[in-house]
Amino acid sequence: MLSIKNLHSQVEETPILKGINLDIKPGEVHAIMGPNGSGKSTLASVLAGREEYEVTDGSVDFLGEDLLELDVDERAQNGLFLAFQYPIEIPGVTNATFLRSSINAIRKANGLDELNGAQALKLIREKMAAVEMDPSFLKRSLNEGFSGGEKKRNEMLQMMLLEPKLAILDETDSGLDIDALQVVAKAVNSMRDANRSFLVVTHYQRLLDHIVPDFVHVLYQGRIVRSGDKSLALELEKRGYDWIKEEVDAQTA
Amino acid sequence: METLTVTTAAVTDNQRWVDGFAERPDLQQGPAQLVSFRQNAIEKLAQTSFPTRRDEDWRYSDFTRALNEDWATQVAQAPQVVRNTFEIPDFTGFVLVTIDGEFQPDLSDTIPGLVVSTTEALIDDATHGSWIAERLSSFAEDDNAFTNLNAAFAKTSLFLSIGKNEKIGKPVHVIHLATRNASKRFINSQVFVRIPQGAELTIDETFDTLAQGEAIFRNHVIRGSVDAQGRLEYRSIQNEGRNDYHVSNANFDQAGTGYIDHTRVDLGGSQVRNNLDINHKGAGLETHMAGLFFARGRQRIDNQTFLDHAFPHGESNEIYKGIVMDNAVTSFNGKVLVRPDAQKTNAYQQNDNLIIGTKAEANAKPQLEIFADDVKCSHGATIGQMDEAPLFYLMARGIDRGTALGMLQRGFLLEVLDRINSEAVRAYVEHMLMAKFNEA
Numbered sequence: 283m284l285s286i287k288n289l290h291s292q293v294e295e296t297p298i299l300k301g302i303n304l305d306i307k308p309g310e311v312h313a314i315m316g317p318n319g320s321g322k323s324t325l326a327s328v329l330a331g332r333e334e335y336e337v338t339d340g341s342v343d344f345l346g347e348d349l350l351e352l353d354v355d356e357r358a359q360n361g362l363f364l365a366f367q368y369p370i371e372i373p374g375v376t377n378a379t380f381l382r383s384s385i386n387a388i389r390k391a392n393g394l395d396e397l398n399g400a401q402a403l404k405l406i407r408e409k410m411a412a413v414e415m416d417p418s419f420l421k422r423s424l425n426e427g428f429s430g431g432e433k434k435r436n437e438m439l440q441m442m443l444l445e446p447k448l449a450i451l452d453e454t455d456s457g458l459d460i461d462a463l464q465v466v467a468k469a470v471n472s473m474r475d476a477n478r479s480f481l482v483v484t485h486y487q488r489l490l491d492h493i494v495p496d497f498v499h500v501l502y503q504g505r506i507v508r509s510g511d512k513s514l515a516l517e518l519e520k521r522g523y524d525w526i527k528e529e530v531d532a533q534t535a
Numbered sequence: 536m537e538t539l540t541v542t543t544a545a546v547t548d549n550q551r552w553v554d555g556f557a558e559r560p561d562l563q564q565g566p567a568q569l570v571s572f573r574q575n576a577i578e579k580l581a582q583t584s585f586p587t588r589r590d591e592d593w594r595y596s597d598f599t600r601a602l603n604e605d606w607a608t609q610v611a612q613a614p615q616v617v618r619n620t621f622e623i624p625d626f627t628g629f630v631l632v633t634i635d636g637e638f639q640p641d642l643s644d645t646i647p648g649l650v651v652s653t654t655e656a657l658i659d660d661a662t663h664g665s666w667i668a669e670r671l672s673s674f675a676e677d678d679n680a681f682t683n684l685n686a687a688f689a690k691t692s693l694f695l696s697i698g699k700n701e702k703i704g705k706p707v708h709v710i711h712l713a714t715r716n717a718s719k720r721f722i723n724s725q726v727f728v729r730i731p732q733g734a735e736l737t738i739d740e741t742f743d744t745l746a747q748g749e750a751i752f753r754n755h756v757i758r759g760s761v762d763a764q765g766r767l768e769y770r771s772i773q774n775e776g777r778n779d780y781h782v783s784n785a786n787f788d789q790a791g792t793g794y795i796d797h798t799r800v801d802l803g804g805s806q807v808r809n810n811l812d813i814n815h816k817g818a819g820l821e822t823h824m825a826g827l828f829f830a831r832g833r834q835r836i837d838n839q840t841f842l843d844h845a846f847p848h849g850e851s852n853e854i855y856k857g858i859v860m861d862n863a864v865t866s867f868n869g870k871v872l873v874r875p876d877a878q879k880t881n882a883y884q885q886n887d888n889l890i891i892g893t894k895a896e897a898n899a900k901p902q903l904e905i906f907a908d909d910v911k912c913s914h915g916a917t918i919g920q921m922d923e924a925p926l927f928y929l930m931a932r933g934i935d936r937g938t939a940l941g942m943l944q945r946g947f948l949l950e951v952l953d954r955i956n957s958e959a960v961r962a963y964v965e966h967m968l969m970a971k972f973n974e975a
């Protein structure tokens with residue numbers, strides 16, 4: 283599904299990702315953990331195609347294509363989805379218009395008929411119920427004035443509507459109360475299947491109680507410094523990140 | 536030794552208009568009063584210069600070069616007109632048509648309850664004659680060469696009025712057509728609107744061109760009055776050709792307790808200048824002014840508004856929003872004057888501009904001059920670039936760059952689109968906007 287090799291990326295001459303290697307096979311759930319500032323969001327942004335992150339070395343293969351050659355919209359059309367850590371507020375564009383445009387853009391690119399207004403609305407309402415969002419959010423401007431939790435539910439709604447092949451969740455759990463966390467977990471779990479993969483970026487083990495990962499990786503200073511199964515997350519929960527930092531710092535010193 | 540260099544700025548050759556006027560015997564015919572207004576206007580024009588960049592209020596609009604081109608002023612032989620080509624889809628109202636400034640009864644609806652006539656027919660009329668004469672003389676004597684020119688050359692101009700305390704319940708769409716032909720054509724069009732006490736009228740004005748050919752220069756004037764408790768909703772939508780010129784002078788007298796809601800849309804034209812003046816003539820009135828403009832390519836669109844709060848308890852609300860891209864230039868200059876007597880005035884003014892690309896230019900000059908102390912006034916202007924973050928967000932959901940840009944641009948203008956109280960007109964404007972967003 284996704285194969286990242288020796289990925290290096292920088293922002294304005296400052297190297298942030300310093301050689302990431304990661305393989306995700308269909309159906310797998312990978313968690314990426316790591317202290318603040320370690321490069322988790324940068325990795326997610328590079329995969330989604332954010333231009334300000336310059337790729338200086340390495341390669342990314344997504345479903346047999348060179349991902350780094352594709353435009354942002356093409357990546358989404360090919361089945362890559364990023365749930366943003368900080369979803370953008372867009373005044374003047376209603377949530378309904380946005381959702382429908384995005385569903386149809388992806389359908390069209392994949393050779394499917396576009397949905398008309400009524401069909402789209404029916405589908406959107408159905409999925410809104412699943413993420414426990416009130417239909418009144420359809421008429422509002424996209425994310426404008428939404429609370430943190432509402433923005434994250436809206437991201438989950440989009441994920442459910444767009445049915446990506448690979449969904450990257452960038453700290454979708456941060457700042458959520460337990461109910462909202464359950465909604466996120468339910469959305470992900472309802473979509474897990476043999477052909478869909480997830481890359482779940484999180485700071486805390488909490489989410490991984492609900493979304494059980496196949497692999498856990500620790501990102502620190504732009505590198506994956508340790509990988510393991512779900513027990514690694516539990517260990518991090520108990521011991522924090524300092525012991526990993528110390529080990530890595532000792533090696534690099 | 537000192538050398539003195541005298542540089543002369545390019546000026547407009549007014550003599551050609553005077554000569555052109557002499558070659559138009561048709562302008563010397565008709566009701567004597569009208570002929571004498573035209574005569575006064577051309578004499579005034581002979582002594583009045585067209586504004587240039589050196590005039591503070593015309594810094595972004597210099598028509599000197601355009602005016603010095605070879606323009607024909609005669610009314611052309613109009614081709615067969617299929618009216619519905621120019622109608623607003625799903626518009627449920629009445630339609631009136633002018634061609635090259637002249638009212639066309641044959642192409643227009645009969646509107647029960649509305650006085651639809653011409654200056655020629657009514658200049659000696661007992662009810663409306665003096666009202667028309669007052670307006671014609673005032674703008675023939677303006678220090679504005681464009682209105683002098685208009686007053687000299689305009690002929691069978693549309694006049695609209697309605698009975699006291701009456702309304703017709705449906706909007707009136709005035710289609711202004713201009714005929715293109717082998718020579719460049721200059722059109723002086725006029726509209727007069729008289730809203731007496733307690734009467735209500737909604738006018739949607741659009742500008743379009745007939746046939747193929749050379750550029751059009753439209754010099755349009757609309758003058759009106761709204762009496763006590765009268766209500767005027769007036770939208771003006773301009774989407775002329777990209778080689779055409781458009782100057783509009785709108786001027787309304789608004790009596791106390793009167794209501795005016797105006798929206799101006801500019802999408803077309805090579806160079807466009809709008810002057811909007813609203814003169815408050817009494818206490819407790821309400822004025823709304825909205826504008827939407829989108830300039831690209833090498834277009835220049837310049838809006839100048841003037842609102843004169845001269846009496847207490849007035850409310851005004853002005854919002855102009857524009858997008859400028861490519862090599863286009865826009866400007867907004869909004870003056871709101873709150874005179875010493877205009878206590879308890881609420882005046883709000885906002886102008887927001889969105890620049891796309893590195894070569895486009897937007898200019899904003901909000902001017903609020905307050906001479907009364909017990910008022911609530913605010914004004915602001917913003918000039919911003921299109922952000923990358925929202926564009927990235929939309930594209931990350933599979934939406935292509937062009938569509939995403941269009942959605943964001945529409946979103947930026949939404950506040951003004953929302954002010955259009957007619958679904959048909961709004962859809963019409965949105966349709967033209969989308970077409971323009973999608974231009975390569």
Ligand SMILES: Nc1ncnc2c1ncn2[C@@H]1O[C@H](COP(=O)(O)OP(=O)(O)O)[C@@H](O)[C@H]1O
Nearest residue numbers: 293298316317318319320321322323324325334
């Ligand atoms: N746009 C940017 N400009 C400058 N520095 C950035 C930018 N984005 C991220 N960084 C820096 O890169 C590092 C990694 O950031 P980020 O990927 O957001 O970390 P994480 O998501 O793991 O907390 C941090 O030091 C951050 O300050």
Ligand SMILES: [Mg+2]
Nearest residue numbers: 322323367453
């Ligand atoms: Mg982050």
